[in-house]
Amino acid sequence: TSSDSGGWALWKVKLMGGHETIRPMIRGVNLGNWLLLEKWMDPALFHDADGKAFEGDCPPLDERGLMHNLDHETKTRRMLNHWKTYITEDDIKWLSEHQINAVRLPFGYWAMRPDYPFIFGQQEFIDKLFDWCEKYDLTILLDFHGLKGSQTGSPTSGNCGACGQDQCGETWIHFLKDSDFNLEIIRDMVDRYSHRRAYMGFEIANEVSGSLNGKDVMEFYQKAYDIIKSKNSDAMVLIYATFNPSTYPFENFQNVFVDQHIYFGMGLGVPTTNQHDNLERAERAISNRHWPLVVGEWSMGASGEITKGWPKDKEADFYKDYSRMQLQAYEKKSIGWFYWSYKTYYQDSTWNYRDMVEKGWIPGMPGNIFASSEWWRLPSCVYDYLDGQCGLAAEEEFAEKHFGEPLYDGFSTSPEDEMQFTDIFEKLGVFMLVMGPVGVLMVFFKLLNPPWFQKAEAWGERKWSDLTSICSTSRSLHHQLLSQDAPEDRAAFANSIAEALESSSRGGRV
Secondary structure (H helix, E strand, O other): OOOOOOOOOOOOOOOOOOOOOOOOOEEEEEOOOOOOOOHHHOHHHHEOOOOOEOOOOOOOOOHHHHHHHOOHHHHHHHHHHHHHHHOOHHHHHHHHHOOOOEEEEEEEHHHOOOOOOOOOOHHHHHHHHHHHHHHOOOEEEEEEEEOOOOOOOOHHHOOOEOOOOHHHOOEOOOHHHHHHHHHHHHHHHHHHHOOOOOEEEEEOOOOOOOOOOHHHHHHHHHHHHHHHHHHOOOOEEEEEOOOOOOOOOOOOOOOEEEEEEEOOOOOOOOOOOOHHHHHHHHHHHOOOOOOOEEEEEEOOOOOHHHHOOOOHHHHHHHHHHHHHHHHHHHHHHOOEEEEOOOOOOOOOOOOOHHHHHHOOOOOOEOOEOOOOOOHHHOOHHHHOOOOOOOOHHHHHHHHHHHHOOOHHHOOOOOHHHHHHHHHHHHHHHHHHHHHHHHHHHHHHHHHHOOOOHHHHHHHHHHHHHHHHHHHHHHHHHHHHHHHOOOHHHHHHHHHHHHHHHHHHHOOOOO
16 A cells, blocks of 8 residues: 555555446336325325315325324225226336336335234235236336335335424434334345346335434445345345445445435426536536446426426427436436336326326337447447437447347347357357466465465466456457448458457467
């Protein structure tokens, strides 16, 4: 390390081995107001048994308050009907057909262990959601939105006591007092679902309040992380951006992502008619996190005042650019996003993703589609939705001509192309498998430290340099192969790679 005291310590790191997990761009929606109610999204659910608004100084604001104020028969009938009808297989099918590849599922602790006044029955519908998502090739992020004791102090947690109504008692923000119970809910969830093919990962706690002690929260995260990873080591683990994981590191911190929620009008300022000004603010909001980031919630809300009284065509143009601006920020500066929310009670709402797609204000319909989710195949400028995507039409025409299917339906290749391409990279894989054990032997020799080890170590370092060079080069070769326009050019290029690899296997260097 550096002995300088005026800055960060400088480290010399020798890479001994590792791997990189590559995932498609996450394009998802939140299934908000399904298993955890939010009053503003469907006020009628918060009416009394006669279908009227509750009266008095302390009307229910969260799901717990609603359940407390309804008799058992009324709340059972109401909730079972809501769970059966609000999200169905047809909804998941629609999402799959409109380029969505993931859903974020907000749930409260009562999904697994419903105490009074909650009712039992949600597990059946979570099971069905996994079945539907596996049928239509979507993945599921389990989002612990409502921890017992509340992590937010707001109705979005579903159990916040007085929820900020001072005249009604205490507002709860004490989920850490119930940490053991909340950890058991996480264990119940991953025991039941972590083996499922549609399981993406787990978000430990949604929108944790900044009033809590950061060290205590991170200790809870460590325990939750251990539980999640014990069941599925490949699971993504998300933590909310309230507390910086760099400030409170813990052991075995792998495959962890920060969840950031971006809402214009809520901390980001009201959007302006200058979309590049809005773009700068959105990009700044998700920059400098130092961890892989997912935009777990965003919407096209907070813009109604700007467009009030505008002609319909001017309004439509604004909203199209408003969505393109946000998509450009989130798809270039994060690993993906989840829109809040898939649907609301209000029709034609900027909080209703399906409505926005069907109006043409968000991509997803024919003639208005997203760039490929396979970002590693393409230059980043194809995600410049606002600024003008580079060669998008040319990319799609190329894919149609040479790969047999549109680029934006998965970038499929013809069988002949696929066989040739696979053969090339299998040879790269053989070379890496041969060289991999060299690293293991080097560690063994280092422990024994015989006199001749220095020569062996120097030789091994040269071979390791060759290997890492090939790993880096393979990506470049991949892109060069795809850039060849004519089939004969692609074939010639592929043959040149194969010949180089054959030469390498006889002792040469690529």
